[in-house]
Structures are given as structure tokens and as C-alpha cells.
Amino acid sequence: MPTGTFVAGDYDVIVIGAGHAGCEAALAAARIGCRTLLATLSMDNIALMPCNPSVGGPAKGHLVRELDALGGEMGVNADKTCIQFRMLNTGKGPAVHALRAQADKKLYQFTMKETCENTPNLDVKQILITDLLLEDSAESRKKVTGVVVETGEIYTARAIVMATGTYLRGRIIIGEHTYTGGPNGQRAAMSFSQSLKEAGVRLMRFKTGTPARVDARTLDYDKMELQPGDTEARNFSFMSDITTREQHPCYLTYTNEATHKILRDNMDRAPMANGIIEGVGPRYCPAIETKILRFPDKKRHQLFLEPEGLHTNEMYVQGMSTSMPMDVQIAFLHTIPGLEHAHVMRAGYAIEYDCIDPTQLKATLEFKNIRGFFSAGQSNGTSGYEEAAAQGIMAGINAAMLIKGEEPLVLKRSEGYIGVLIDDLVTKGTHEPYRMMTSRAEYRLLLRQDNADARLTPLGRRVGLVSDARWQRFTSKQQHIREALGALQAITLTPGEKVNEALRAAGWGDIHTVTTLYDLMRRPGATYVRAIAVYDACRAAAVVPETSPELPLLTGEEAEEVEITIRYEGYIAKQREQVERMERLESQLLPEDIDYADVPSLRDEAREKLADIRPRSVGQAGRISGVSPADVSVLLVYLEQQRRQSKGDE
């Protein structure tokens, strides 16, 4: 049989790449009921963590909670396999509290692999895909029909999700030495970029990097600061009930002038500086040599030594990403307290790779010009496991919605960090690997990690990704919260010696007018547990009417939700108002076939940008740089005009 004619299988959805985006995309599509193929370069490297061992942190932890609320896997998987948990930003407001965990990398991979392999409707195969199969579709769009494997066979499908990470024309750089390859000594995918170009896809070249791994037995721990995990066990997933976990510490140490001198003296050998690296790297994750150049006045830079797992001596040197030649890497590491005798087990390296310009995508992550072709993850120009996974689940859901002929799921900026992430990517594009940050979210107080389920689980249920067990748990939690809030509002305390005694015992201070428990919960430091104590004392003293309702018993999470809702009510209401104002523009959808040449009075720059980005709504149009408020008004009027015209035609 000649090459390219053997059809080895037919699927609804094929996912190319089994990293963090690919796994979520494949699991989502399969769980919704689509026959799905997950294609990986290596069965041994599913859900590989080629960079740091950590999951979560500010904004990233929020993404994990959100994708969990939708029915994704990353949170569950991290809860099962992480060996240190810390809640960050606890000194700040609840909106920026962020859970960060250290994974046992291998355990994380194997657990995810096991889940994928055992999910109904999902096949996992080690194949390297070289080409996309397309055919012409209506309105000058193309549509996908399948993929070609390097060994010649074909898999057909109606939807394809590309989640190719850093593998497209991957190139590894260590000092003067470069070679083609993926992360951690893997193969690169060298042909697929060409196939994308032929399909009319615009590519960009990005760069990222990773530090060396050193042998845990060769470190001097006395010279470093211990960074233990939290004592209280926490979980990413709303479905996890893990309450105890053995915690493994990290270690903190610092660079010094000797480190910096070695780096400065060898700057002419830095691939970043001497032109070997051409790709654009991220600002938030700069190589140590870049830090030295950009912040010459900084006397020291901190680094963390993080265990890569329970069954390895490899320690990740967080903060020391580098692509310096080996002699320089070893020399500068040895200047650092605690690392004087460190044995390097793996070198730090930089990797360059092809990714797509994400403004070619719709908010569903489907290519505007290729029906059925989706893209998610690092190949969309992002960085980070969490960002990748968040896109993966959305691409998987929307591929499934396309197969089923149902409404796609697009999250608003006011609904989740996932919405912010994807809206930023498809509206503004990115000029460097994009990292999620809380400061990118304009409605941060609404997008808390504690209420991710309230925001997104109903949407996950709608698309068929939220299991009955999760749905039941969710609805009962919401009901408890509603009951508690209702009861707090219904219980009024009348000033009197006994009432004030109870209040003083809770540390709340006297009342002088009739006050609801709800209002008392606004006082600084007020907790639901104390509200119950006050109420019990008042009832024991018989100073509340017998008809007053019961205060339901709540779990810690439920109580926290109640406390936040009351304490920050004013701020939350203010943000909701802002959302409402924005929503009116978001709900004005622009027709997919709108011809901006036909819209009078637009400025030329706006016309060009709009035609290029093709925003989904007037609200999105307004966020495109180069589109002014006046252009937005013009669009609104134009839409109204069209509506009336079509009404008149009927």
C-alpha cells in the first residue's frame, strides 16, 4: 500500500501532543463523549514537567482551580502527586491567596498517564505527526480531515487540537553547542511547521530555558535556609479530600558578587547575548545571565533548591535558568553558598521553538480560517503548565462542542482567569511567552480561587464535563452557603447585657442598636464559627426569639465563602457594577461574516485591525490596540442598523 493511503483509524477528535494542554484537551473531549486519539512523541513522557516541579502560585493556582471546577484533571493529579503545598499571599486579601505545590515529577506523569489510558473513549498512541490533512470548505475556509504520521499511516478526524508545546522545530542551546530536539533530550517535531505554513498559519519563534539539576547529596544544607511546606493540608481540586500529606522542604540561597563576576566575564559566550539565540524569551523567567545584564545594581539574586521527586536525587535550581557553556554553569553554581560542591546531573539549557500567532484563533481556540482545527498551550505562545492546561481543557471542550453541534464555551473576562488568558491571547496576541498574572485580571475580587466552582462548575455541567458526583457536591455546598447567609440575615440581636456579654466573649464588642448577625460578620476578624458561638450563647440566655432560624454547620471551605461574601460585600458589589457596564458591550456580538470595508466612518487603522483580529463582540473589539472608543460607537451603530435592516426585510 503506498504511503498516505492506509487509514489506521478514525476519530472525532485527535489531540497532537500529550503535555499539559494535550492531556486536558483529550480528557475533556473523551469525557464529553467524543472518540478521541491522544498522540504523543513518547509514551514515557506524558504530562512531562520539563521545567520546575511546581504547580500553582498567584494566578496560576487560580487557573488550576478553575479548570478543576470545569471538570479538568490537573488539580486532581497535583493533589495526588505533590510533596509540598504552600498557600502564598496569605497576608493579602482573599482574591490573591494562591496555592502552590511541588510535584513529584515522575509520579505526576505516571498518574496522569494512568488516567488517560483508562479513560473511556480515549486512545493514547506514540506517533509523530508530520502533516495536517485539509479540504476546502465553505466561504474560503478550509477544514481538517485528519493527520499523517511519519511512518505513513493516516488518522482521520473531524476536529484536531494541536498542543505541540516547545517541540516544533525545537532547538536546544547550551553555550556554543546546539542541536535539534525537544526538552529533556527528546525528539523534536521537524515537519509539522511546514504543514502549518502550507495551511496558511503564521508562526512565531519563541525561546525559553531551564536551569541545571544538581545532586541532592552534594549540597550543604547548613548554608541554606529551610523552606518548609504549610502544616495545614490543602488541595487544588474541589473533589480532593486529602487531609494529611508528608511535606518535603525546599531550600533558599543567594548568588553573590563572585557569581555575577563569572557571568559578566563570560557574557561574550552567552547565547542570549552573542546572537546564537534568536527567539524571544519571557521577561518574567529570564536566564540568570539576563538578570545580571538587566539589573546590574542588584547585589544578589535568590534561588530555591527544589526536590524533583521522592525517588531521585535531582534538585531543581529554581532561579538559575541558563544557557551558558558547561564550564561557566559549573563555575558559577560553585560560588553559591550551599552549592560549592554541587554535582550537576543535568545541564541548564535554552530551547527555541515555533509557535503560532494566537490572534489567528477565535475565542474558542479554533483557527478562524480552518474549521475543526484548534490550538492550545505553549504552541499558542504561552508559558507555564497551568496556562497550557487551561487552554487545553477549553480547546477540548470546544472541539467536542463542534462535533456535537452544540454552542461553544467561551469564558468571559469576568468569569475566570481562563477567560482573561484566552481573550488576551486572541485579542492582543503576545510578543513573548505569555504568563498569567493576577494583575492582568480587571475583576480580581470576583475571580477568587475560593469561588472558582461557583463561577464555572455550572458551565462545566452544561457541556457535559462535570460528573454527577462533582455536581452533587457542588450543589450541596452552594445550598449550605445560601442557607447560612439567609440565616445570618434573619437572626437579629437586640442590645442588652446578655447579648453584649456574648459578643464580648467572641471579641466583637457591644451593639447599641438592633443588628443582624450578618452585619456583625462585617466586623474585623469575624468568623462564622464565632457567629455560631455568639448565637448559641444568646439562645442559651434566651435573648433571641425562639422562631430564629438554625445556623447550619459548614465545612471550612463553605464558612470561608460565607465570610468573604459578607466581609468584602462592598468591594465585590463595586466590581460587579463594573462588570455589568462592560457586559453590555460583550453581549453585542459581531457577525462572523462582517465586512469591515462596509462599515462607514471607521478609522483606517481600526478597520485594518478589526479585519485582522475579527473580534467576536464589540467589547472584544474595544480591547484591540488601535481601536478607539469612537470606533466602538460606530460599530454599535452599524450593528443596530443591520438589525433593523434585517428586521425590515422579514
Add this chain to the structure above:
Amino acid sequence: MQQGDTIAAIATPPGEGGIGIVRLSGRTALEVAERVFCAASGRELASYDNYRAVYGHIVTEAGETIDEALALIMRAPHSYTCEDVVELQCHGGPMPLRRTLGLCLAAGARMAESGEFTKRAFLNGRLDLAQAASVMDVISARTNRALRLASGHLAGHFSERIRGLRGRLLEQISHIEATIDFPEDGVEDVVEDELRQTLAAVRQEIAAMLATAHTGRILREGLETAIIGRPNVGKSSLLNALLREERAIVTDIPGTTRDAIAEYADVSGVPLHIIDTAGIRETDDVVERLGVERSRAAAEQAALVLALFDGSSPLTAEDSTIMELAARAGQNVILLLTKADLPAVTTPDDLRRALADTVQMDDAADGASAPAIIRISTAADTGLDELAAAIKDIAYTGAAEGAEDYFVSDERQAAILRAADRELAAAEDTLVQGIGLDFVSIDIRSGWESLGELIGETIGDDIIDDIFSRFCIGK
């Protein structure tokens, strides 16, 4: 039908017509109106039916009556915007109108953005097809005009000032944000004392700018201007020439007002409130004695005196009286030699000497700088640009006490500054309550964004760019 937050604006063009309308639209339009309007019947506005015009007064919180007014109530969806709308029709000219608007803003309305009423009307499906097409042109035209205005005389210093304030706020925001987004990257802690100081300093500067909104009310409420001169010197022609620039002439509509209405001219962006225009017209041809008397009264009231002398004839005794009025007044004076198209008989030097004599005689030489002397001809259209420039000089430098190099020139700017100040006050308050720097950051960011509206700077990735340029962050 959705109702937005409540917006307010003056719905009639400045200086046009004897009635001015402040329009409110949105969810709380009635509540806001209730707080600034007192029906003569003593009843609440809410108790009236749709489309009823209710007679009453605009009253401040302190009980001061600003104006006599009619309130017209149009409930959703039976209004222009399809929202609850209240129109307050005022009678008393530009100043009470602006104060009425100010009261509405203080009572919870927000200053409408340019074209926002129309935009809401569209969003709620109010306008028909033909209207829609024409409004699109208006929107783009309006924007161009706004752009022109923004790049005008005020833009330079004012924007620089605002940019400075925003820069200081941005520094604080990105520091806080860096500590939030990169808690493990060794970003040094935000020093709350420094933050407090920055907030206080910025608020102080905003207050100073807002103060120019009062002391420099020239720009908002007009420069009280007297046009004086003996009969036939050309007062009436000058008045007409000044008013022509504005195109709109305020007329006294019978039955709508009690007092004589001043004429209101816009000279290169400086509003002139010209005193006793009726007197100018009458005295320019007839009763002589009355003419001087009226000039005297006008000059006493004025902040700017335009003293006219006939350049085509010798100075007379009456001119000396006029010169005395000009010299004595101690305000800003511009001496005008009219009829410059005719052969010159009186020269600028003659005027200077006459002025010097008068000042000596008066013994009132207090070192004030010499007034500008300009030759004009309304017939040949010469000298008017020079006059406009001289008026601008006075408005923007000399006259406005307390103003430095910037002015808060309209109610919109003042409203935005007040909003920014409120946000920063909230930030201070949040800081005191100690509920978390991320909340403080949100408040400061709102203030920073408000200030951005003043200079048309859009919200972008500034904060994130600033974080990365200032803090060394990375794994």
C-alpha cells in the same frame, strides 16, 4: 431593557437659548433629581406621572436656591435612552446650569461620556435607521473636535501634570502587584508609610488642581468683561464681532427668565461674560450721559475692561473719563484703538501718554504692567486675532489668582479629578483598615485609570511592563 448607571450632562450647547437643560439618565435618575430639585408643590418627583413638567427649584444640600427650574420626568422605556430620564430645565444661564450639573454629580450621577446618551439609545434599540446613519457621522465629527480641543492650549501643561501624578501612582501599583504576583521572588515589601505619603501627596496636588477650578472660574463661568467707550466708538460692532466667533447669540426669551441675560462669547476658548450688552447697543448711538454712567457701572463689575477709543478722531474729554475708568479699575485692561481701517488720527503712543497722565493724576500707579494697546477694525477684520491673543494671555497667566500653569477648565475635568480623589481616599481608607494591599492596589488603580481619562491615555499593559522593568523576577 437594561438600565445603566446614572449619567448626567448639560444637554444644551453652551450659551444657546435662554433655557439650559441638565439631563439625567439611568437607574437612579429619579433619586438623583430628587436630591437636587425641590418641587414647589412639596411633593416627591416620583409621585408624578410620566411627561409631567414639575415646577420647582434647584437647591443645594445646604438649602441655597440655585435656580428656578422645571423637572420633566420620563420613565423607562419611554425616553430617548429608554432608561429613566429626568430633564432639569434651568433658566439662569451658564453658571447656574453648571452648578446644577455639579450638584447632580455630587448626588451620585456620573459625568456622561461624549455621545453616551446616544450610545445608550442605540444599545436599547431606540433610534431608527436614518438616524443611525447620521449619528455615525456625528460621532466621528465629534471625536475629531474633541481631539482638536485636547491638543489645544490647555493640553500641554495639564497633561504633563497628570502624567506626573499617574507615574507616581503607577510606581506604587506595580510594586504592590509585583509582590502579589511574585511573592517568592524576593521583591522587597511595600513600605506602607511611603505608600501613604505618595497617596497624600497626589491627593494634595489634585486638590490644588481642583482649587484652580474655583479660583480660575474664568474658564468655566466666563470672564466678566466690560466694553466701555464713548458713543459711536464701535462698542456695538466689537460686541457683534466677538459674538460672531461663538455664532450663538443668547437672547432673552420672553416668559422664561426674570433677569436680563448676559451675552456670552467664546474668544479662542476663553468665555467672556459681557456685561450689559443692552446698554452697549443703546449707548453706542444715543444718550451720552447715560452712556458714561453705564460704562462706569460695567467697569466696576468687570474683571476685564475693554476700553475703546476712536483711532480716526482726536481724543475727547469723554475719552479721558473712559481712560480714568480703565486706569482706576485696577483690573485687567486692554486699550483698543478702533476704526483702524480709517486714517489714524490717534496713535497708540497718544493712548499711552493719555494713560500715563491719567495714572499720574490718579496717583494710582501701583506698578501694574502696561496694558496692551491694539488697533482694530471690525470693518476690515483686523486686530481681532491680536485681541483674542491678549485675552488669552490674561486668562491663562495674569488674572487667575492661585492658578499656576494649568487649569481645570470644565466640569468634566473637575468631575474626573474628584472621582480620582475619591478612589485615592478609598485607598487611604483601605490602608488604614488593613484588609490587604491588593485591595489598596485596586483603589489606586481606579484612580490611576480615572486620571488617564483626562489625557486620553488608554488602559494597557503599562502595569505589567513597569513590573518587569523595575523588579528582577524569575525562576
